Amino acid sequence: MNRIPSVDLKDFISNDATKKQNFVDAIGKAYEEIGFVALKGHFLNHELEENLYKEIKSFFDLPIETKQKYEIPEIGGQRGYVSFGKESAKGKKEGDLKEFWHFGQYVEDDDALKAEYPENVIVEELPHFNSTGKEAYKMLEKTAKYVLRALAIHLNLEETYFDQYIRNGNSILRPIHYPPITEEPKEAVRAAAHGDINLITLLMGAQGRGLQVQNHKGEWVDAIAEPDELMINVGDMLSRHTNNQLKSTIHRVINPPKELWGTSRYSIPFFMHPISAMKLDVLEACIDKEHPKAYEDITAGEFLRERLIELGLIK
Structure with missing residues (x-):
């Protein structure tokens, strides 16, 4: 497969049973073959998207001393600011050429989870930064819920199977911000080849060239979304839960050609995580003679901790 398939969420949430099933079949096939789709018809409107980009550009333009006020090393970068070069891909020594911010879950009706998750960090200099981030978080979470419902049907599970696990989930x-490149990078790239940890990732900002996906032949395929599309991929948790029936695909963000080194790149992924207690045990329906159980039993919380240690974000 040498291109990323495109699907429209409006087909799934329509009252047309044929359109809904066609969406389920298309997204299921894409996730079994390449692990990525471009999604139209999501819940993030253009105005909210514009406002979010404006706020995050304003934040990353702040002086480094101001941004570092919001860096909290003891929580492994789960909330607030993570400065340039701190994160590296699994197995890589070089830090990625990026800085980033984390908005986390806004827990409702669950004091135990509220105590488990770190608080969101409030940026005093930008009065609309946090409210805009929260609104975008909610719309992306809503979009992800319907994508997972489609995948539940594809896997012959009850449609709302994932709902109980993603409500108040540990999503990020x-x-x-990938800043302008000022000198020849030795080994580092904007984001080294990696698979995501979570259930699914919804990515804003894949409109320009840079994101690449590795297909089954080991070839790198450009993943470029249309202006109204999100790029959505399977993460390792979902791949593990489905015994690799749904593919968590290796992807990367390459450095731009030299003539574009002076430009910044912004992208905004939403990492859909379940609650920590979700069992990622391989689904019985995904095990047969040709596909024996490939993974030991583990919870989402245990798996996340393992991976954060591998990434160097917690000790």
């Missing part, structure tokens, strides 16, 4: 909205 991560605005990323």
Whole structure:
């Protein structure tokens, strides 16, 4: 497969059973073959998208001393600011050429989870930064819920199977700034080849060239979304839960050609995580003679901790 398939969420949430099933079949096939789709018809409107970009650009334009006020190393970068070069891909020594921010869950009706998650960090210098981030978080979470409902049907599960696990889930909205490149990078790239940790990732900002996806032949395919599309991919948790039936695909963000080194790139992934207690045990329906159980039992919380240690974000 040498291109990323495009689907429209409006088909799934329509009252047309044929359109709904066609959406389920298309997204299921894409996630079994390449692990990525471009999605139209999501809940993030153009005005909210514009406002979010404006706010995050304003934040990343703040002096480094101001941004560092919001960096909290003891929580492994789960909330607030993470400065340039701090994160590296699994197995890589070089830090990625990026800085980023984390908005986390806004817990409702669950004191235990509220105590488990770090508080969101408030940026005093920008009065609309946090409210805009929260609104975008909610719209992306809503979009992700319907994508997972479609995948539940594809997997012959009850449609709302994932709902109980993603409500108040440990999801993260991560605005990323890839600053201008000022000198020849030795080994580092904007984001080294990696798979995501979570259930699914919804990515804003894949409109320009840079994001690449590795297909089954090991070839790198450009993943470029239309202006009204989100790029959505399977993460390792979902791949593990489905015994690799749904593919968590290796992807990267390459450095631009030299003539574009002076430009910034912004992208905003939403990492859909379940609650920590969700069991990622391989689904029985995904095990057969040709596909024996590939993974040991583990919870989402245990798996996340393992991976954050591998990424160097917690000790």
